[in-house]
Amino acid sequence: xxxxxxxxxxxxxxxxxxxxxxxxxxxxxxxxxxxxxxxxxxxxxxxxxxxxxxxxxxxxxxxxxxxxxxxxxxxxxxxxxxxxxxxxxxxxxxxxxxxxxxxxxxxxxxxxxxxxxxxxxxxxxxxxxxxxxxxxxxxxxxxxxxxxxxxxxxxxxxxxxxxxxxxxxxxxxxxxxxxxxxxxxxxxxxxxxxxxxxxxxxxxxxxxxxxxxxxxxxxxxxxxxxxxxxxxxxxxxxxxxxxxxxxxxxxxxxxxxxxxxxxxxxxxxxxxxxxxxxxxxxxxxxxxxxxxxxxxxxxxxxxxxxxxxxxxxxxxxxxxxxxxxxxxxxxxxxxxxxxxxxxxxxxxxxxxxxxxxxxxxxxxxxxxxxxxxxxxxxxxxxxxxxxxxxxxxxxxxxxxxxxxxxxxxxxxxxxxxxxxxxxxxxxxxxxxxxxxxxxxxxxxxxxxxxxxxxxxxxxxxxxxxxxxxxxxxxxxxxxxxxxxxxxxxxxxxxxxxxxxxxxxxxxxxxxxxxxxxxxxxxxxxxxxxxxxxxxxxxxxxxxxxxxxxxxxxxx
Amino acid sequence: xxxxxxxxxxxxxxxxxxxxxxxxxxxxxxxxxxxxxxxxxxxxxxxxxxxxxxxxxxxxxxxxxxxxxxxxxxxxxxxxxxxxxxxxxxxxxxxxxxxxxxxxxxxxxxxxxxxxxxxxxxxxxxxxxxxxxxxxxxxxxxxxxxxxxxxxxxxxxxxxxxxxxxxxxxxxxxxxxxxxxxxxxxxxxxxxxxxxxxxxxxxxxxxxxxxxxxxxxxxxxxxxxxxxxxxxxxxxxxxxxxxxxxxxxxxxxxxxxxxxxxxxxxxxxxxxxxxxxxxxxxxxxxxxxxxxxxxxxxxxxxxxxxxxxxxxxxxxxxxxxxxxxxxxxxxxxxxxxxxxxxxxxxxxxxxxxxxxxxxxxxxxxx
Numbered sequence: 031x032x033x034x035x036x037x038x039x040x041x042x043x044x045x046x047x048x049x050x051x052x053x054x055x056x057x058x059x060x061x062x063x064x065x066x067x068x069x070x071x072x073x074x075x076x077x078x079x080x081x082x083x084x085x086x087x088x089x090x091x092x093x094x095x096x097x098x099x100x101x102x103x104x105x106x107x108x109x110x111x112x113x114x115x116x117x118x119x120x121x122x123x124x125x126x127x128x129x130x131x132x133x134x135x136x137x138x139x140x141x142x143x144x145x146x147x148x149x150x151x152x153x154x155x156x157x158x159x160x161x162x163x164x165x166x167x168x169x170x171x172x173x174x175x176x177x178x179x180x181x182x183x184x185x186x187x188x189x190x191x192x193x194x195x196x197x198x199x200x201x202x203x204x205x206x207x208x209x210x211x212x213x214x215x216x217x218x219x220x221x222x223x224x225x226x227x228x229x230x231x232x233x234x235x236x237x238x239x240x241x242x243x244x245x246x247x248x249x250x251x252x253x254x255x256x257x258x259x260x261x262x263x264x265x266x267x268x269x270x271x272x273x274x275x276x277x278x279x280x281x282x283x284x285x286x287x288x289x290x291x292x293x294x295x296x297x298x299x300x301x302x303x304x305x306x307x308x309x310x311x312x313x314x315x316x317x318x319x320x321x322x323x324x325x326x327x328x329x330x331x332x333x334x335x336x337x338x339x340x341x342x343x344x345x346x347x348x349x350x351x352x353x354x355x356x357x358x359x360x361x362x363x364x365x366x367x368x369x370x371x372x373x374x375x376x377x378x379x380x381x382x383x384x385x386x387x388x389x390x391x392x393x394x395x396x397x398x399x400x401x402x403x404x405x406x407x408x409x410x411x412x413x414x415x416x417x418x419x420x421x422x423x424x425x426x427x428x429x430x431x432x433x434x435x436x437x438x439x440x441x442x443x444x445x446x447x448x449x450x451x452x453x454x455x456x457x458x459x460x461x462x463x464x465x466x467x468x469x470x471x472x473x474x475x476x477x478x479x480x481x482x483x484x485x486x487x488x489x490x491x492x493x494x495x496x497x498x499x500x501x502x503x504x505x506x507x508x509x510x511x512x513x514x515x516x517x518x519x520x521x522x523x524x525x526x527x528x529x530x531x532x533x534x535x536x537x538x539x540x541x542x543x544x545x546x547x548x549x550x551x552x553x554x555x556x557x558x559x560x561x562x563x564x565x566x567x568x569x570x571x572x573x574x575x576x577x578x579x580x581x582x583x584x585x
Numbered sequence: 586x587x588x589x590x591x592x593x594x595x596x597x598x599x600x601x602x603x604x605x606x607x608x609x610x611x612x613x614x615x616x617x618x619x620x621x622x623x624x625x626x627x628x629x630x631x632x633x634x635x636x637x638x639x640x641x642x643x644x645x646x647x648x649x650x651x652x653x654x655x656x657x658x659x660x661x662x663x664x665x666x667x668x669x670x671x672x673x674x675x676x677x678x679x680x681x682x683x684x685x686x687x688x689x690x691x692x693x694x695x696x697x698x699x700x701x702x703x704x705x706x707x708x709x710x711x712x713x714x715x716x717x718x719x720x721x722x723x724x725x726x727x728x729x730x731x732x733x734x735x736x737x738x739x740x741x742x743x744x745x746x747x748x749x750x751x752x753x754x755x756x757x758x759x760x761x762x763x764x765x766x767x768x769x770x771x772x773x774x775x776x777x778x779x780x781x782x783x784x785x786x787x788x789x790x791x792x793x794x795x796x797x798x799x800x801x802x803x804x805x806x807x808x809x810x811x812x813x814x815x816x817x818x819x820x821x822x823x824x825x826x827x828x829x830x831x832x833x834x835x836x837x838x839x840x841x842x843x844x845x846x847x848x849x850x851x852x853x854x855x856x857x858x859x860x861x862x863x864x865x866x867x868x869x870x871x872x873x874x875x876x877x878x879x880x881x882x883x884x885x886x887x888x889x890x891x892x893x894x895x896x897x898x899x900x901x902x903x904x905x906x907x908x909x910x911x912x913x914x915x916x917x918x919x920x921x922x923x924x925x926x927x928x929x930x931x932x933x934x935x936x937x938x939x940x941x942x943x944x945x946x947x948x949x950x951x
Contacts, residue, residue: 483645484678486665488692489743495666498691502682 094562097555100333103325106149107136111329119326120347124317130305134171138262139241141168143249155550156335156344157324163315170312175261177303178268185296188289192258197285199232199239201225208255219247222254231278234266271297323347336556360540360557367537368564370455371519377459378466378515379508386470386507391479404467412461416528419457423447423529449531457529458519465518466511473507509576517565537561594654595621595779596642596747601651603637611637613803615651619781621746624773626782628790629800630826635783638800639749642781644668655747666695671740671748671778675755677732679724685711685735686720692743710742711735713772730761737769741776748773750782754789766793787827791815799823816874820861821949824872831878831918833871837862837948844943847871851914855890856943861950868951875907875921877945880937881929889940894918896935906930912939 048056104111109132117125140146150164182189189195197205200222207220222243229236242263246254270276271294279294309316327345328335335345342358343350352358385404389397407415422428425444433439447453477500485495523538530539537557544554572578596619603612612634619625627635640646641653644665652659660668679688689707698706711717714734724732733753740748750769754762770793773780784790790797791811798808799822807814807823818824821832835849837859845859847869855871862869879885880894897916898909905921908931912918920939922928931937 478676478678480674480676480678481680483643483665484672484674485680485691486645487643487668487670487672487749488695488739489666489669490691490695491666492664494695499680503680 093551093555094559095555096552097336097559098332098334099552100328100335101331102149102152103328104331106140106145107133107325107329109133110136110325114322114326114329117322117326119323122319124319124322127304127306130309130316133309134174134265134305135238135262137164137167138171138175138260139245141171142245142260151549152552153321153324153328155339155553156328157320159315160321160324163313163321167309167312167316170308172261174303174305174308175265177301178264179261181300182264182267182293186289186292188286189264189293190258192254192256194286194289195239195259195263196255198290199225199228199236208253211253213253219251219253222247225284228282228284231275231282232267232270233275234273235263235270238262238266265303267293268297268300268302272300336552337560339553340556340560360537363535363537363540364560364564366451367520370451370458370534370536371516373455374458374462374519375466375512375516377455378463379512381459382463382466382470382511383504383508385467386474386504389467389471390474390477401471404464407461408464412524413528415461416457416525419453419460419529420448423453423456448529449534451530451534453529453531454526454534454536457525458522461525462515462518465514469510469514470504470507473510474504477503505576509572513569513572516568520565521561593620594618595623595656596781597652597654598638598642599652599654601638601641601648601653603634603641603646604649610649610803612641612648615803615805617798617805617808619779621779622774622777624770624780624782624793624795626784626790626794626797627800628784628787628797628826631785633800634803635798635800636751639751639781639783643670643672643749669743669745669747671743671745673733673736673740673748673750673753675752677724677736677753679732679736679739681724683723684720685716685722685724685727688724688735689720689739689742692739696743706742710738713741714738714768729757730765733757733765734768737772741772741778745778747779747781750780752784753782755784755786762789769793791827799826801826818872818947818949821870821872821951824870824947824949829875829919829921831873831875831912833873833913833915833918834951835869835871837865837867837869839865845948847948849913851912853892853913855892855946857946857948858944859948862948869948870951871946871948873941873946875919877941878920878939879941880920880931880939882938885940886942889942891938891940894937894939896931896933896937898933899931901930910937910939 050056050059052059110129113129113132114125117129137146140149146164146168147161150161153160153164196208200208201224204220204223208222211217211220213219222240224236224240239259242260243254246252246257271279276294279290282290306317315321334350338344338350340360342353342361344353389400389404392400420427424430425446425448427448429447430439430444434441434444439445447456481499481503482495485499486492490498520536521538522536523542526534526536527539527542530536538561541554541557541561544550544557569578596617598615598617601612601615602610604610615634615638617638627638629635637646641648642655644660644663648661653661655668655670679685680691683691686707689710690703693703693706707720708717711720714737716731716734716738719727719731719735724735727735736753740750753769754765757765766789769780782790782793791814794811796808796810797814799806799814801822806826807819809817809819814823815827818827824830825832833847833849833851833855835847835855838846838848838854840859840862843858844856845862847855847857849855849871857869857871879889885891892912894910894912896908897911900907900909904924906924906928908920908922909916910918910920
């Protein structure tokens with residue numbers, strides 16, 4: 031092909047790409063010509079694209095990420111989870127003392143930062159009682175640390191003062207800066223720096239003091255130099271004084287060397303704390319298995335726990351298992367949501383099809399007038415429409431009154447039409463009906479009446495003509511309407527909330543509950559992700575069975 | 586008007602009226618009778634009531650008054666699907682969700698005809714319109730002409746005795762239309778079916794039909810074979826509507842024997858054949874076909890009345906020359922001459938004399 035073109039266009043050349051008039055390859059000049067069009071098209075949609083990315087896609091991605099995200103356990107209890115990794119949870123015995131010591135350190139820092147209650151409520155989703163356990167422990171850890179603090183302070187009042195701690199642990203340069211710094215000056219507080227070598231002499235103390243310093247300077251915004259240290263510093267100080275590295279303390283020559291040496295000698299005879307016992311005293315749950323199993327199970331940064339929860343399962347020793355019968359709710363809710371959405375979709379088809387037919391076959395003027403009646407509900411607030419159903423359907427409502435008046439229903443056995451599935455189905459069918467009628471109408475409008483006539487002239491009865499000729503051609507409208515109604519209803523929230531009672535609510539109501547009441551966003555995100563997956567799955571199935579190009583919203 | 590007393594009538598309209606709104610009659614007092622095997626065309630401008638007549642015959646519209654009979658039986662109260670009339674629609678109306686073969690099998694299926702017979706009949710019907718290889722295709726994959734062939738085959742596959750066609754070739758280009766016109770008439774005669782064909786294309790009507798019914802304003806203006814319709818229009822509407830026609834207005838001066846004298850409004854006296862005029866003093870429109878006008882003095886028919894004319898425009902059309910003249914006050918007098926070696930090409934501005942035979946010149950209603 032290109033050879034013949036070449037032969038006619040450029041007689042001199044035998045082969046090579048087709049060239050444009052100016053000698054550039056034709057393909058390249060075509061691309062260049064189209065690039066400008068593409069760019070301007072992109073520019074035109076850019077505002078919407080950016081808007082959607084920022085306000086829609088990004089939040090949804092973030093929300094979906096929350097369904098597996100589980101950093102809070104590791105972030106709040108970094109030391110505990112690190113040591114717990116080596117703990118054999120199947121041994122049946124609770125972890126050893128080092129874990130409790132790490133737990134003390136973690137919870138102490140967390141309660142200073144007011145993060146322990148958050149972790150408590152996170153773990154409470156998995157283990158009832160975890161929330162109060164952590165709240166109690168937050169109050170209790172102060173007492174544990176005070177044992178060492180009191181002993182050090184009783185021994186020498188030197189250890190009471192924040193200045194002295196800073197003199198020992200801070201670098202000389204930093205000390206010079208902080209001493210001349212005034213809060214009123216408006217300048218930023220010079221960031222704390224550890225004295226050289228002190229991390230080797232008092233490793234634990236230095237490490238926790240650094241945390242304390244950062245917290246005080248950055249989060250509390252108070253002058254570190256004047257601040258008295260946490261109880262935690264005293265307990266780690268004790269650990270350093272009595273630990274394996276204690277001999278190095280004698281090499282220290284900086285400020286407070288004498289007091290340090292004195293403390294080292296005195297510490298040997300200090301009263302010690304058994305962290306395990308101390309936590310047991312705070313709450314008996316700490317010396318039982320469940321909390322430790324839970325913490326261990328939820329230490330990884332990512333978890334499938336929310337998803338397991340969303341399908342009525344839980345983590346256990348032997349992998350995921352079904353929850354006890356009385357705790358399973360989500361499977362039922364998902365099934366109910368799918369079932370009711372199907373019923374609503376089918377009701378909409380049954381009610382909407384004849385309306386679409388009439389609209390499509392009336393003269394344009396009358397059809398437009400009736401179309402306004404179909405669209406009228408759209409212009410009324412959703413809340414108003416739903417509340418109106420409440421008035422209509424209640425036991426002393428219009429529908430029941432009419433039925434009683436007509437003698438169809440006895441006065442003492444009025445129908446329960448609201449606060450149950452019936453109510454939700456009735457109200458939602460009404461609300462979603464236009465979404466069925468509109469695509470049906472626009473598809474039916476494009477089916478020429480001559481098809482029906484042709485079928486009849488060929489000998490088909492009215493029914494055969496409809497069923498064999500008209501109906502197959504209106505299927506794309508049914509498909510489009512059904513997808514619209516089904517997907518809208520599967521995620522519907524307001525109407526089931528108002529008229530659904532307890533048996534007529536959808537999964538979306540549960541998601542809303544977790545978002546706004548229980549604040550278990552992870553679970554809400556997992557439920558939402560499952561819902562999204564179900565919708566996409568159904569869409570995919572529809573595409574495979576009916577074909578998505580068979581969906582028409584209009585001509 | 587039509588001969589309603591014909592005893593061998595297959596399709597009959599008797600005093601049929603139709604109104605949609607109760608105020609205006611779309612079809613006024615229609616009487617029509619067709620023998621079996623006739624190819625009848627209903628021709629007329631849009632809104633003349635021809636399609637309404639067809640729809641009443643098919644059963645999709647009910648007559649407001651009167652009787653429609655098929656093979657001697659009144660079909661007024663028979664629903665369309667029981668009439669057994671084949672129909673071809675303007676937009677083909679092939680069912681888009683079925684293949685060509687399924688489309689053809691449809692009328693047989695609803696008649697509960699067995700599968701093997703069905704397939705055989707479908708094959709025969711498709712072969713008949715040279716579409717045998719297209720059975721597995723969808724209508725959308727066919728060209729307009731192919732779709733029309735399939736539509737024709739579908740209307741014929743269940744062997745109806747009467748086939749109605751509602752402007753079936755309207756959407757096709759000229760050449761294809763001519764081919765299909767030829768095919769349709771052949772098929773109709775071959776199968777001996779009766780056809781009622783609706784069109785607004787007069788060439789189509791003239792070339793295809795045994796008889797043509799010219800509709801205007803809800804009435805049949807003339808029902809006649811094509812040649813008669815063209816050469817002997819009974820009123821000025823038919824004369825205007827069928828073919829190109831020159832009209833001169835005037836007053837009848839005297840009638841004697843088979844001719845009359847007409848004094849033209851634009852000056853001049855001509856001889857014409859009285860058709861719708863009965864007495865002197867009546868106003869009339871005189872109609873003369875462009876190809877019957879002679880301007881060559883040597884070939885001028887004997888005894889022809891001549892008129893002075895000025896050439897305004899000469900158009901070369903290939904096989905013929907079309908010349909526009911100013912005659913007796915009108916600028917729209919057309920003459921057509923055959924493109925022959927000895928033919929004169931008139932020049933604009935040239936002064937000539939034109940004339941014709943009195944019998945070619947028909948004095949019609951004013």
